[in-house]
Amino acid sequence: MSKRIVVLTGAGMSAESGIKTFRDNDGLWNNYRVEEVATPEAWAADMELVLEFYNQRRKQLFECEPNPAHYALAELQDKHDVRIITQNVDDLHERAGSKQVLHLHGELKKARSVTDPDYVIELQDWELKAGDTCPKGGQLRPHIVWFGEPVPNITLAAEIATSAEIIMVIGTSMQVYPAAGLIHYAPVDCMKYYIDPAARESSTVENMTAIRKKAGEGVPELVRELLSL
Numbered sequence: 001m002s003k004r005i006v007v008l009t010g011a012g013m014s015a016e017s018g019i020k021t022f023r024d025n026d027g028l029w030n031n032y033r034v035e036e037v038a039t040p041e042a043w044a045a046d047m048e049l050v051l052e053f054y055n056q057r058r059k060q061l062f063e064c065e066p067n068p069a070h071y072a073l074a075e076l077q078d079k080h081d082v083r084i085i086t087q088n089v090d091d092l093h094e095r096a097g098s099k100q101v102l103h104l105h106g107e108l109k110k111a112r113s114v115t116d117p118d119y120v121i122e123l124q125d126w127e128l129k130a131g132d133t134c135p136k137g138g139q140l141r142p143h144i145v146w147f148g149e150p151v152p153n154i155t156l157a158a159e160i161a162t163s164a165e166i167i168m169v170i171g172t173s174m175q176v177y178p179a180a181g182l183i184h185y186a187p188v189d190c191m192k193y194y195i196d197p198a199a200r201e202s203s204t205v206e207n208m209t210a211i212r213k214k215a216g217e218g219v220p221e222l223v224r225e226l227l228s229l
């Protein structure tokens, strides 16, 4: 019986692909706090530093592969209507074969014009440099939602969450809003699973089962169960 399964993923989903999470490893990059670099103020103060921060992460991404958790979610589509809402800016869900992926915080392999926000391109190489401009001459910036910027896809994400028959929350500390609030849009009676080695039973979310496992182990196990529904 096909179900609408909504999957909320965070950095822990990609940890076993070799991509660092934000808050597991003191959240530092070259002694900068992510919150200090991923902001419009940092871009205004030191564009080259911000470009370098994302160049390093994009370079790493070109060398990373999806892990068994990404592939298991792609397999889940064989039977169920799977909608992925991710805080991650990597493209590992797509590369594993997931078809319906909504990025809340942007996409690392994309860039957009600072003067024409509708001008968004897919980068073929890991490096984005000062002087890389759109046809109208606007500097290209990472297509990332920085701290303090609006999250354009949150309304659509909330609509998707309200339609869930089953919710899977995978590898997110659920500390960053508005993404962290999405779980509360899910119907009270829908089954919810939280896969994370640090998963905590929730006092505010009904019907939530905590699975204290890494994504690479917990997600394929749960997917096998859901495919037998």
Ligand code: APR
Residues within 6 Å of the ligand: 009, 010, 011, 012, 013, 015, 016, 021, 022, 023, 024, 034, 087, 088, 105, 170, 171, 172, 173, 174, 175, 176, 195, 196, 197, 198, 199, 213, 214, 215, 216
């Ligand atoms: N499998 C599953 N979960 C894991 C794994 C793993 N192998 N390794 C770590 N985790 C869990 C951690 O226990 C933690 O709960 O992943 C979560 C990572 O939390 P964060 O580092 O806070 O990442 P995330 O929740 O995605 O951060 C949200 O914060 O910095 C901003 O925009 C950035 O999208 C990011 C947002």
